[in-house]
Amino acid sequence: MEILAKLTEIVGGIMVRQRRAQSPSQQAIGQDPAIPDARAQGIMTLKMPAAVGWADGHLPTAAPGLKVNAFATGLDHPRWIEVLPNGDVLVAESKEQAGPPKTLFDHAAQSVMRRVKAIGDSANRITLWRDADGDGQAESRHVFLSDQRQPFGMALVGDTFYVGNTDGIVAFPYTVNATQLQGQGRRLVEFKPHGHWTRSLIVSPDRSRIYAGVGSLTNIGDQGMEVEEGRAAIWELDLTNGDARVFASGLRNSVGMAWEPSTETLWTVVNERDGLGDETPPDYLTSVQEGGFYGWPYCYWGKTVDDRVPQDPELVARAITPDYALGGHTASLGLCWMPEGTLPGFPDGMVIGQHGSWNRSILSGYKLIFVPFEQGRPSGPPRDILTGFLSDDEKKAYGRPVGVAIGPDGKSLLMADDVGDVIWRVSAA
Template sequence: MDFIASATSLVGGTVAALRRLGSPKTQAFGKEPEIPEARAQGIMTLKMPAAEGWKDGHVPTCAPGLTVNAFATGLDHPRWIEVLPNGDVLVAESKEQAGPPRTLMDHAAQATMRRVKAIGKSANRVSLWRDADGDGVAEIREVFVENQNQPFGMALVGDRFYLGNTDGIRVFDYVPGQPLQGEGEPLVSFKPHGHWTRSLIVSPDGSKIYAGVGSLSNIGDHGMEAEEGRACIWELDVATGEARIFASGLRNAVGTAWEPVTGKLWTVVNERDGLGDETPPDYLTSVQDGGFYGWPYCYWGRTVDDRVEQDPALVARAITPDYALGGHTASLGLCWMPEGTLPGFGDGMVIGQHGSWNRSILSGYRLIFVPFENGAPSGPARDILSGFLSDDEKLAYGRPVGVTIGPDGKSLLMADDVGDVIWRVTGA
C-alpha cells in the first residue's frame, strides 16, 4: 500500500509540475474576479510542502507597523480559538482522522496530507491558556475539556458552553476559570467524515447559534442523499433546542463572523477541486436566510459544473458570492476586526488562509485583511502575516487557521496547526 501511495503521489507531483507552466499569472481575487475557464483534470493536482515548523527564532513576517510573538507554544495541531469574557483563551486541538482509502487517488491524497501533519491521531481536547501578568504570553495552561470527537467550534451563552464536535453540538455547564465537568448534553447530530470541522458562532442577541457543516465529498461523489444536512450552515435556537438549515449550497463554510453595520452573517467557503488552479476561487460572502450558493451544481453564481447531474431550479436560485479569495487558498479562519485594533488597519475581515494542497503553484499560507465600508468589501486584500512557506515551496513553517481578537482588544490571535503555536499580532 505504501508503494501504491508513493507511486500515485509521484504521478500527481509530476502532473503538478507540468500544470505549473500553464497556471494563471494572477489569482481570482476581489468582487469581480477573473475566473479562468474550467478544465476538468483527469488526475488531481497534488502538491504539498513538508511540515518544517519554526526553528531558531524564526517567526512569520508582519505587515509594516506590526509585530508578532508566540502567545502559546507546544500545542498539538491547534485549529480554533475562543476568547472568554474573563480573558481566558480556549484552543481546540484536533486533527482529521483518515478513513480507509477507496481509490489510488485516496492513497495519494492521504500521503500528501500527511506531509504537512494534516492527518493523524487527534488530541481531541480543548486547552485553556491564561496570560495572568498581561505580557502577551500565556504562562498558565490547563485542560478545559478532553475525550471529545474532533472538537472545533466553541461558543459561550451565559453559563452554558457549546462545543462543536464533528458528530454534533454538545452543551456543558460553565463556571468561569474552571474546566468543564461531565460529558455534556447532546443537542444536534451531524454526519461525521469528509469536511469534519464544525465552527460555531452566537448571534449578537445570544438567542441563536450558527454551525458550519461541510460536504462529505468534492461534488456529491457518493450521491446527494449522502450529502443531506451537509454543505450548509445550521441555526440552533438556544431556548428551544430546535435546529434548521439556515443556508445551503456552501461546500465547506468554516469561519463565520458578524458584520456590525448591516448585522449580516458572513462566512468563508472552500470551493470544489479538479477544475484548475484558479477555478473556482474560494470566497468570502454574506449569508442570507434560505440562501443557496450553488454547490455542487454551479459556482460563482450560475457557472454550471458539467461534471454534476444538474438541478436547473437550484441553479436559477444560486447567489453570487461577495468576494473571491483565490483558488484553493483553503480560507478557514474569519473574524471581524474593528478600526483601531491594529495600527494602519480600518474596519474589515481578517482571514486565515490555511493554504493549498491541490494546485500547481501553492496559494494561501497567509493571514490577510479585507477592508470594509458601509457593510461590504471595499478594496484589495492586504497581508497581515506571511512567510509561512520556504521560497522554493518545499517547506511549510506554519499554516494559518482560526483567528480572533485577543483579550486586550488590541491584538489578534491566530492558530498555526503546523507550527503548533498561537501567534499574537500587535502594533510595533
C-alpha cells in the same frame, strides 16, 4: 497499496510540472474576479510542502507597523480559538481522522497528508491559556475539556459552554474563571462526521441562536447526494426551544463565520471544489442569506455549471453569487471581524486565516490577510498581516494559519498555526 499510492504521487508530480505553465498569472480575487475557464484535470494536482515548523528565533513576517510573538507554544495541532469574557483563551486541538480510502487518489492524498501531519491521531481536547499579567504571553495552561470527537467551534452563552464536535453540538455548564469543565455534556444537535469535518460555531448578536458550519462529505457529491443530506450548509440552533434547521445551503465547506456589526449580517469563508484548475473556482468570503443556496455541487460563483455533476436546473437558477473571491484553493478557514483601531493603520474589516493549498501547481494561501469593509461591504483589495509561512521554493511549510480571534486586550490578533503548533499574537510594533 502503498506502492500504488506512491506511484500516483509521482504521476501527480509530473502533472504539477506540466500545469505550472498553464497556471493563471493573477489570482481570482475581489468582487469581480477573473475566473479562468474550467480545465477538468483527470488526475488531480497533488502538491504539498513538507511541514517543518519554526526553528528557534524564526517567526512569521508581520506587516509594517506590526509585530508578532508566540502567545502559546507546545500545542498539538491547534485549530480554533475562542476568547472568553474574562480573557481566558481557549484552543481546540484536533486533527482530521481519515476514513478508509475509496480510490487510488484517496490513498495518495492520505499518504501526503500524513507526512505533513494534517491527518492522524487527534488530541481531541480544548486547552485553556491564561495571560494573567497581560504581557501577551500565556503563563498557564489547563486541559479545559478532553475526550471529545474532533472538537473545533466553541461558544459561551450565559453559564453554558457549547462545543462543535464533528458529530454534533454538545453543551456543558460553565462557571466564570473555571479552568476545567465538568460532566459529559448534553448533545443538542447531531451532524454526520467525516469528509470536511470541522464544525465552527458563532452566537447570534442577540445571544438566542448558534450557527454551525457543516462541510460536505466529498468534493462534488461524488458518492451521491443522499449522503450529503444536511451537509454543505450552515445550521441554525435556536437556544430557546432547541430546534435546529439548515439556515443556508450549497456551501461546500463553510468554516469561519463572523458578524458585520453595522448590519448584523452573518459572513462566512467557503472552500470551493477541486479538480478544475489552479484558480477555478476561487474560495470566497460571502454574506449569508437565510434560505440562500450558493451553488454546490451543481455550479460555482453564481451559475457557472460544473458539468462533472448531474444537474438540478432549479437549484442552479437559485444560486447566489458570492460577495468576494479569495483566490483558488487558498483554504481560507479562519475569520473574524476586526474593528478599526485594533491594529494601527487598519480600518474596519475581516481578518482571514488562509491555511494554504495542497492541490494546485503554484501554491496559494499560507498567510493571514485582511479585507477592508465600508458600509457593511468589502471595499478594496486584501492586505497581508502575516506572511512567511512558506519557503520561497514552496517545498517547506513552517506554519499554516487556521483560526483567528481578537485578543483579550482588544488591541491584538490571535492566530492558530497547526503546523507550528503555536498561537501567534499580532500587535502594534
